[in-house]
Amino acid sequence: MNNTSLETPQAIAVLGGGSFGTAIANIAASNGHRVKLWMRSEKQADDILKNRENSRYLPGYHLHDNLTPELDLTEAVQDADFVFVAVPSKAFRAVVEQAVPLLQPHAALISLTKGIEPVSFKLMSQILHEQAPNHDIGVISGPNLAKEIADHHISATVVASYSQPLRQKVQQMLSNQTFRVYGNPDIYGVELAGALKNIYAIVSGLAAALGMAENTRAALITRALAEMSRFAVRLGANPMTFLGLAGVGDLIVTCSSKLSRNYRVGYYIGEGDSLKQAIKRVGETAEGINTLRMVHDKAAEMQIYMPLVSGLYAIIFEDKPIRDVAGNLMSGDLAQDVEFMGAGI
């Protein structure tokens, strides 16, 4: 990574011109950096050049002049000091494989993606470590609905990396009056939190469509936190990470807002749509369905108790009636509230 001060404009590439890639690219551009936003669609790139707007993924938001759309991957990354990857998890490896041979030796790679690779159960940072072992690597995750960021609502996020200089540079590069970036060295925990919360957003959307009360929402979010930290600790993450923005913060927002695509998938299923209809109706990336499959299988393999994951899986993939699943959740063995306090209290 280069050591120039961030008062000097940095060359930044953002790979993926969807809603989150565009929102983060626009923050960096507005902070004075030179940003190339790599995208596949010529139509979208033209739209940005002519109208300074990504009307497909982030309609109604003006994009800063420092942001340039780019269709050619080599042009996008060859001079970049920092490369942010914002494509869905299923496309992540293929995009990174193409980009890495084109990078400057000092370039850092930062994932914005909240998912798990199908089949391999790898997180995006693990793919980055495999593909680019000589580059500094980080991830960004937190309660960050792209439209609210673009709307300049006060928001906060977390950059996680083993490299303290990289954390600090990303904090400086992206922070502004309405966006505040915190650091965390627990890259695996931050990333796992961002992926897992999508499952509970679907549960919460589904419950909301069925008339969930506020007590119910609070119970659901809190038990989701217990369940996801139990899983993450067994996989080697630090449970304390789940008390931060990437854990509690992101659970609160995605389990409460119709701006979350995962919440909407659940909501539409609760209204009676099939999974296929719900995904089509959302029309954008909803990582939680793949994550649900992956986590369900991993929890079974490692014998980790995850009643919300099992319940949602049974509703979506085994056609179990929602009422039966809710009944089972309420009649499980009576348990301790905060399990990391130990059994002796």
Ligand SMILES: NC(=O)C1=CN([C@@H]2O[C@H](COP(=O)(O)OP(=O)(O)OC[C@H]3O[C@@H](n4cnc5c(N)ncnc54)[C@H](O)[C@@H]3O)[C@@H](O)[C@H]2O)C=CC1
């Ligand atoms: N939208 C949001 O509020 C947030 C999204 N994220 C995460 O960011 C990641 C990306 O999501 P969004 O930008 O929201 O998705 P999106 O659905 O808005 O856009 C996805 C973008 O990726 C592009 N893409 C898909 N496959 C590709 C490929 N093979 N090669 C090149 N480009 C490809 C699409 O053309 C599109 O531009 C997801 O993992 C999501 O969980 C994280 C935080 C907030």
Ligand SMILES: O=C(CO)COP(=O)(O)O
């Ligand atoms: O991760 C997000 C907000 O933090 C966005 O959630 P969705 O992918 O469900 O829209």
